[in-house]
Amino acid sequence: MNLDLGGDFLNLLAPEYPEVLVRRYRLLRKIYYAAPIGRRTLAAYFLVGERMLRRDVDVLREQGLLMVEPRGISLTPFGETVLLAVMPYLKSFLGLTVMEEKLLKLLKVKRVIVVPGDLENDEVVLLEMGRAAARVLRECLVEGMVLAVSGGTSCAAVADMLPAAPGPPGIVVVPARGGLGEVADYQANTIAVQVAQKMNARYRQLYLPDSLSQATLQVLLQEKEIKEVIALINSARILLHGIGTAEEMARFRGAGRKEMERLARLGAVGEVFGDFYNCRGEIVERIPSLGFYLEELVKKVHNVIVVAGGKRKARAIVAVAGNHSRDLLVLDEGAAGEILKLYGAGEDSLFSPGSSSPPPGV
Amino acid sequence: MNLDLGGDFLNLLAPEYPEVLVRRYRLLRKIYYAAPIGRRTLAAYFLVGERMLRRDVDVLREQGLLMVEPRGISLTPFGETVLLAVMPYLKSFLGLTVMEEKLLKLLKVKRVIVVPGDLENDEVVLLEMGRAAARVLRECLVEGMVLAVSGGTSCAAVADMLPAAPGPPGIVVVPARGGLGEVADYQANTIAVQVAQKMNARYRQLYLPDSLSQATLQVLLQEKEIKEVIALINSARILLHGIGTAEEMARFRGAGRKEMERLARLGAVGEVFGDFYNCRGEIVERIPSLGFYLEELVKKVHNVIVVAGGKRKARAIVAVAGNHSRDLLVLDEGAAGEILKLYGAGEDSLFSPGSSSPPPGV
DNA sequence: GAAAAATGGGTCAAAAAAAGACCCACTGGG
DNA sequence: CCCAGTGGGTCTTTTTTTGACCCATTTTTC
Numbered sequence: 001m002n003l004d005l006g007g008d009f010l011n012l013l014a015p016e017y018p019e020v021l022v023r024r025y026r027l028l029r030k031i032y033y034a035a036p037i038g039r040r041t042l043a044a045y046f047l048v049g050e051r052m053l054r055r056d057v058d059v060l061r062e063q064g065l066l067m068v069e070p071r072g073i074s075l076t077p078f079g080e081t082v083l084l085a086v087m088p089y090l091k092s093f094l095g096l097t098v099m100e101e102k103l104l105k106l107l108k109v110k111r112v113i114v115v116p117g118d119l120e121n122d123e124v125v126l127l128e129m130g131r132a133a134a135r136v137l138r139e140c141l142v143e144g145m146v147l148a149v150s151g152g153t154s155c156a157a158v159a160d161m162l163p164a165a166p167g168p169p170g171i172v173v174v175p176a177r178g179g180l181g182e183v184a185d186y187q188a189n190t191i192a193v194q195v196a197q198k199m200n201a202r203y204r205q206l207y208l209p210d211s212l213s214q215a216t217l218q219v220l221l222q223e224k225e226i227k228e229v230i231a232l233i234n235s236a237r238i239l240l241h242g243i244g245t246a247e248e249m250a251r252f253r254g255a256g257r258k259e260m261e262r263l264a265r266l267g268a269v270g271e272v273f274g275d276f277y278n279c280r281g282e283i284v285e286r287i288p289s290l291g292f293y294l295e296e297l298v299k300k301v302h303n304v305i306v307v308a309g310g311k312r313k314a315r316a317i318v319a320v321a322g323n324h325s326r327d328l329l330v331l332d333e334g335a336a337g338e339i340l341k342l343y344g345a346g347e348d349s350l351f352s353p354g355s356s357s358p359p360p361g362v
Numbered sequence: 363m364n365l366d367l368g369g370d371f372l373n374l375l376a377p378e379y380p381e382v383l384v385r386r387y388r389l390l391r392k393i394y395y396a397a398p399i400g401r402r403t404l405a406a407y408f409l410v411g412e413r414m415l416r417r418d419v420d421v422l423r424e425q426g427l428l429m430v431e432p433r434g435i436s437l438t439p440f441g442e443t444v445l446l447a448v449m450p451y452l453k454s455f456l457g458l459t460v461m462e463e464k465l466l467k468l469l470k471v472k473r474v475i476v477v478p479g480d481l482e483n484d485e486v487v488l489l490e491m492g493r494a495a496a497r498v499l500r501e502c503l504v505e506g507m508v509l510a511v512s513g514g515t516s517c518a519a520v521a522d523m524l525p526a527a528p529g530p531p532g533i534v535v536v537p538a539r540g541g542l543g544e545v546a547d548y549q550a551n552t553i554a555v556q557v558a559q560k561m562n563a564r565y566r567q568l569y570l571p572d573s574l575s576q577a578t579l580q581v582l583l584q585e586k587e588i589k590e591v592i593a594l595i596n597s598a599r600i601l602l603h604g605i606g607t608a609e610e611m612a613r614f615r616g617a618g619r620k621e622m623e624r625l626a627r628l629g630a631v632g633e634v635f636g637d638f639y640n641c642r643g644e645i646v647e648r649i650p651s652l653g654f655y656l657e658e659l660v661k662k663v664h665n666v667i668v669v670a671g672g673k674r675k676a677r678a679i680v681a682v683a684g685n686h687s688r689d690l691l692v693l694d695e696g697a698a699g700e701i702l703k704l705y706g707a708g709e710d711s712l713f714s715p716g717s718s719s720p721p722p723g724v
Numbered sequence: 725g726a727a728a729a730a731t732g733g734g735t736c737a738a739a740a741a742a743a744g745a746c747c748c749a750c751t752g753g754g
Numbered sequence: 755c756c757c758a759g760t761g762g763g764t765c766t767t768t769t770t771t772t773g774a775c776c777c778a779t780t781t782t783t784c
Contacts, residue, residue, distance in 0.1 A: 009448040010455065012425050013386040017379045024375040038731050051772050054732095063374045070731060070780045086371040093372065400760050413743045432751050432760055 018093070020056075025090060026122060027056055028065060028075065028083050033124045036072025090116060099336045106344050107321045109306075109329040111136075118334030119309035125332050126309065130157030133240070133307045133330040137162070140238055140303045141199075144170035148233050148297075149195055150177060150241035150273070151188035154307040158240060159194040167199035174232045175206045176241060176297075177273055204229045239301045243308040244271040245316045253287070270316030279315060281323025303327045314338035380455070387452060388484060389418055390427060390437065390445050395486045398434025452478060461698045468706050469683045471668075471691040473498075480696030481671035487694050488671065492519030495602070495669045495692045499524070502600055502665045503561075506532035510595050510659075511557055512539060512603035512635070513550035516669040520602060521556040529561035536594045537568045538603060538659075539635055566591045601663045605670040606633040607678045615649070632678030641677060643685025665689045676700035 011018055023046075030045060031037060043053040057073060060066050065079035075083065091097050096114045103112045113132045117125035137158065141147070145168075149155055173196040175188030184190050189205050196203030206229045208220060220226055244252075246268035250260055266285060267278035274287035298304055304325070308317050309332035318339055321329050331339075373380055385408075392407060393399060405415040419435060422428050427441035437445065453459050458476045465474045475494045479487040499520065503509070507530075511517055535558040537550030546552050551567050558565035568591045570582060582588055606614075608630035612622055628647060629640035636649035660666055666687070670679050671694035680701055683691050693701075 009444055009451055010383060012427060012444055013390070013422070013448070014379060014382050015421065015425060017376060017382075021372060021376050021379075028375070036731090040730080049773055051774085055771080059377065060375070063377060065374060068732065072731065072781095082371055082374055086375070089371055398760085402759080411744060413745085417742080430761065434760060 021090075022094070022116075024056055024060060025083075025086070026117065026124075027053070028060065028079065029117075029128065030122075030124050031066060031073055032075050032080065032083055033127050035074035036069065037074075038072050042073070087116075094333070096333060096336070099333075099340060102340055102344050103329070103331075103336060106339070107318065107326075107329065108323060109321050109326045111328045113328070113330045114336045115309070115330065115332045117332055118311065119332050120311060120334060125334075126153060126157045127161055129154065129307055129309055129330050129332060130159075130161035133158045133305055133328070134162040136328055136330075137238070137240060137305060138167065140305075141167050141171060142237075143168040145238060146172045146174060146232055146236040147195070147201075147238045147240070148174050148176040148236035148301075149188060149191050150239075151175070151186050151191060152242035152244065153186055154242035154309065155188075155191050155240055156186050156194075158307055159191045159198070162195060162198045164198045167201055171196075171199060171201035172232060173199075173201055173203040174229055174236065175204075176233060176236070176239060177206070204232055206230070206233075234297065234300070236297070236300075237302045238305070239297060239303070240305045240307070241272060243306060243313060243316050243320050245269065245313055246271050246276050250276075270313075270319035272320055277316075277319040279319050281319055298324065306330070309335050311335060311338045314342060318343055383452075383455070384478075386418055386422060387445075387448070388479065388486075389415070390422065390441065391479075391490065392484075392486050393428060393435055394437050394442065394445055395489050397436035398431065399436075400434050404435070449478075456695070458695060458698070461695075461702060464702055464706055465691070465698060468701070469680065469688075469691065470685060471683050471688045473690045475690070475692045476698045477671070477692065477694045479694055480673065481694050482673060482696060487696075488515065488519045489523055491516065491669055491671050491692050491694060492521075492523035495520045495667055495690070496524040498690055498692075499600070499602065499667060500529065502667075503529050503533060504599075505530040507600060508534045508536060508594055508598040509557070509563075509600045509602070510536050510538040510598035510663075511550060511553050512601075513537070513548050513553060514604035514606065515548055516604035516671065517550070517553050517602055518548050518556075520669055521553045521560070524557060524560045526560045529563055533558075533561060533563035534594060535561075535563055535565040536591055536598065537566075538595060538598070538601060539568070566594055568592075568595075596659065596662070598659070598662075599664045600667070601659060601665070602667045602669070603634060605668060605675060605678050605682050607631065607675055608633050608638050612638075632675075632681035634682055639678075639681040641681050643681055660686065668692070671697050673697060673700045676704060680705055 027042070027046070030042065034041075039054060039057065040050055042057075043050040046053065057066070057068065060079075061068060064076060065082055066073055066075050091114070094116055096116060099114050100112045103109070103114070113136075115125060115128045115132055117128065119125045119129075137147075149159070173192045175192040177188050189207075192203050192205070195201075206226065208226060221230070246263055247260070249271035250263050250268075255263070263276060263285060266276070268276035268284050269279050270277040275283050276285040278284045305328045306317075306321060306326050307330045309330075311334045314335050317329070317331060317335055320326075322343075388408070389404065392404065396403075401416060401419065402412055404419075405412040408415065419428070419430065422441070423430060426438060427444055428435055429438050450459075453476070456478055458478060461476050462474045465471070465476070475498075477487055477490045477494055479490065481487045481491075511521070535554045537554040539550050551569075554565050554567070557563075568588065570579075570588060583592070608625055609622070611633035612625050612630075617625070625638060625647060628638070630638035630646050631641050632639040637645045638647040640646045667690045668679075668683060668688050669692045671692075673696045676697050679691070679693060679697055682688075684705075
């Protein structure tokens, strides 16, 4: 699709246009996810004045894209259609399509989806990523498969956005790891349940705290229930997981200051399943938790789907997906832009303010 | 190219954008043809305030598309590049591409080029049409061919825009008709000379007033000089001509009121070479002028190129090109839109104010 | 069922941007 | 040499935008 070039040319004639376009799109998207929602709530969300937001709402209402009712603002059916239909064009327009192509070359992934926006500015981006991943996830499901899901906000978003419709028969959903001291909503166990219920599938739980002494772990691993679940995990054909930054994950696991410094010295930037990766994708530290590690698992799994977003995760994503094969990577524009800025030819964008794009001059 | 749909979707989010886009494009184009040109002159041309025009100029200057110097405003090399490159995208954006496809089906022409804008609002459209026709014309030229050109402003524009570069050897340019009482610049003779000189080709002139008594005509036709030129005309392989509206042409030939009424009664709407066509493409009246008529000529000619624009010529164009084979029709958005409104599924556009496009609502 | 929170619509004044109408120094072609 | 035409600057007026409210109503919550 050679729309990009044309879009760029057209933008030279009306350089102020992309900004409003993106602003209105974000508005539309937010309403889609939060409807019915009020004017003031929206204004607070986007950190703009109430009146300013009102103007955009008025324009979009006049276009028949949204309706404003006493209970709040929502999309019209037409608005929903447009929101969905406009996505590929907007992606082309924003250069996300070429970003995807660049990332395909840069990373060791079979497929890349870049979602417009930045997780760190706009939380609906997380839902959007979840929706994208969920759609692909459903396509991958085959009768009788075991699906392993990890924890974290990203995976939770996938579960959230998964349409509630029966999947193929015989699917079993298992958590890909034990419980971490997280909020229940973001635990692998919780997410596994949610996914299974939406698809009307079976599920198993893994009651195994993540941070245990080796001795205790060995004892627990003899338990029949736990052994069974671990066997299931190891037989998974689909694996869905997120990526953590080394710093956040270490802090999260209650690492002391000494340990943090050690990780930094080792160059750890990304974390998955207790394994810490440096920027070249080498595992520099692993927290012995369960009897399996990601690397062995990944080799047997048919489809590995990764979901991660936000600028701050750029390095972590490259660390994990740069040298280890993944089948699908869903990320956001913020992370994608940062990755290309760090490791490839960077492209600045509109969603992430601060990096304005000066015209090429003559 | 499915850019149109995307453009439409994107326009739903920013409905005010197409207007500025077109306005800036017209500005750029006008400067291209009239550079160096001053702010005030431009403002007068577009019928807008000086300050308003200034803003657009400022924006485009900041984009590096044009430079403003003491002698006036002109395009930068980059601006010229953009102006040329943006054309196909703009045409898609404005729906001209689909217009071309519709016209191909509606009319009996092998190829259609619709130029953005309306001749009647913006005179550079004429030049733009001329440029488009000139480019194709040059492609058609083969060594030793005879090229017959007609008169009128449209053909004059083609001659104007023809790049001054030698064509294939042995080309002979002849006027396709005798002199009409027109301004010299628009006479077929003049245009033939201009075309020939630009291509460094030979040419012949036809000194034969268009409106003569049959008797006088017969005498003149015995002249060796004239017989030779007529023979050349009849051997032409390329024919370039415009289209006149019946009314204007009749008035132009000094028709009385009675004759005008007669033509109207006959349903004459278009005129070419003294032949008047009704809307079904039938010749309802012919002014005996030379020994040849268009129909016989067209059959022998390899390439017939027609250039005509302006809303008021819509009916005439259909009358001539609707039932008589033509190889290339160059027209403007105004005429194209009017034709489709009259004879096909009309599409309203931005160049022709007055026909705003309301959103489809829900 | 009542109270509380949130909704859209409206209004008004302040602020900012746009627009119009100039004047001025200067260039460049005739 | 002159003078029409040029861009730049500036002033005021007008329009638009923006912010900050209040109000009647609906919806939710307790």
